[in-house]
Amino acid sequence: MKKKLPYLRIMLSQTEENYLKCIYKLSGSANATVSTNDISAQMQTTAASVTDMLKRLSEKELVNYAKYKGVNLSEEGRILANGLIRRHRLWEVFLVEKLKFSWDEVHEIAEQLEHINSDLLIQRLDEFLSFPKFDPHGDPIPDRHGKYFKRKEQSLSTLKKGESAVIVGVKDHSTTFLQYLASQKLTLGVALTVQEIIEYDKSLLITVSGKKKLAVSSQVAENILVGNNEKPNS
Amino acid sequence: MKKKLPYLRIMLSQTEENYLKCIYKLSGSANATVSTNDISAQMQTTAASVTDMLKRLSEKELVNYAKYKGVNLSEEGRILANGLIRRHRLWEVFLVEKLKFSWDEVHEIAEQLEHINSDLLIQRLDEFLSFPKFDPHGDPIPDRHGKYFKRKEQSLSTLKKGESAVIVGVKDHSTTFLQYLASQKLTLGVALTVQEIIEYDKSLLITVSGKKKLAVSSQVAENILVGNNEKPNS
């Protein structure tokens, strides 16, 4: 009955994993150097706690850490962080596609599921879901080696009058924003056309799926990502 | 990015949950009183550690604990322990039915998955799996209220010469036993007939699925559960 730990070379606590993910997100694809304060802001903790953790992660060689100079993920760290993103997004696909959750309900649960440690599990899950390339919010799912499926995308707010496009993602992942979009049927794969751009506040008048007319604020438009009517997923 | 705890009345650590499960298993359906030593044996720890934990669980009113008299699960504790068993077994069904794991590979992973906290998740998973009544090892899956699907079952070793039955479960859940059974095609739902009982060592000669002849030791027979060719699952 004693808890059998998975036999992994590196056993990380959930907090350590969350720090890795955080650094991964902040430093972007260029693997830029990230500051202690940026991390503490994201993690809602103090800078001192972050320094504490960075030393431990550095000890485990998951980050390149030079004091006063910021951090970086090491090769090992990137692989682990990438794995976490991958797991998270695959589980989100599972929750929406198979268990019929809506796109605004899945984040918290996936946040827990991503810490389940089993490479075989993720491999099989990926297969079961037919190797999806994007998650329910349109975010790309990296493969085992960190490779992403590239896609042309731009903010809805960059479209000009008369132009058409298909919704492929969102920038804001907040529950309220996602719920709002769902209520307006502004979901992934939906085609829309810009009818009018209101000069005064940069809000848009659009038609959704060729029929419904809809007004969206510039803030909403800014957070919707559109592409050139390509395949929505997989 | 700070870990958002699920808003549950009772937040338990994984270890606490494992203790609950352990007590649940040891005390059986009668909710009998369990001794500190029994628990320490099961949990591979010292009696002192168990006493420690019992006090904490008692504090949270999950167990009825009278010192020197042993423990019992409280109503609350039973509900939680039942939920853990339920989750564990549902995840095992998922892993085998959907992700094509074999029945000897799923325990460790389900052990992790069972700690994911979301009632809605389990409800949806149950639905997705078409409300299975038994897990891949033939163990019954309790419903939300702790009700089990009843089934007539007996050990293969109790069958008399000439009698037939269908495999519905196992008593031993060890990897080696499960792998052995799989290698002999002695899996759930398989029909068999006792051809001969060897007096000397109580081993059996059986036919599997009407064709294959097979010798099984008394120890193996003891750990196979059979029923009267009823529906295997759901």
Add this chain to the structure above:
DNA sequence: ATACAATTTTTTTAAAACCTAATCATTTTA
């Protein structure tokens, strides 16, 4: 009644994760 086994109490260890306050390093700007 007493010895022995089971159980509990008390104390200790240890790690994870966080905090406050003080200090130190770097960058900016006056």
Add this chain to the structure above:
DNA sequence: TAAAATGATTAGGTTTTAAAAAAATTGTAT
């Protein structure tokens, strides 16, 4: 370039969780 502001680290401590050792206590069988 020196002082001020910003940013990061250290030191020291708290809390939580889990486990264990040693010592004391209780229950029970003979």
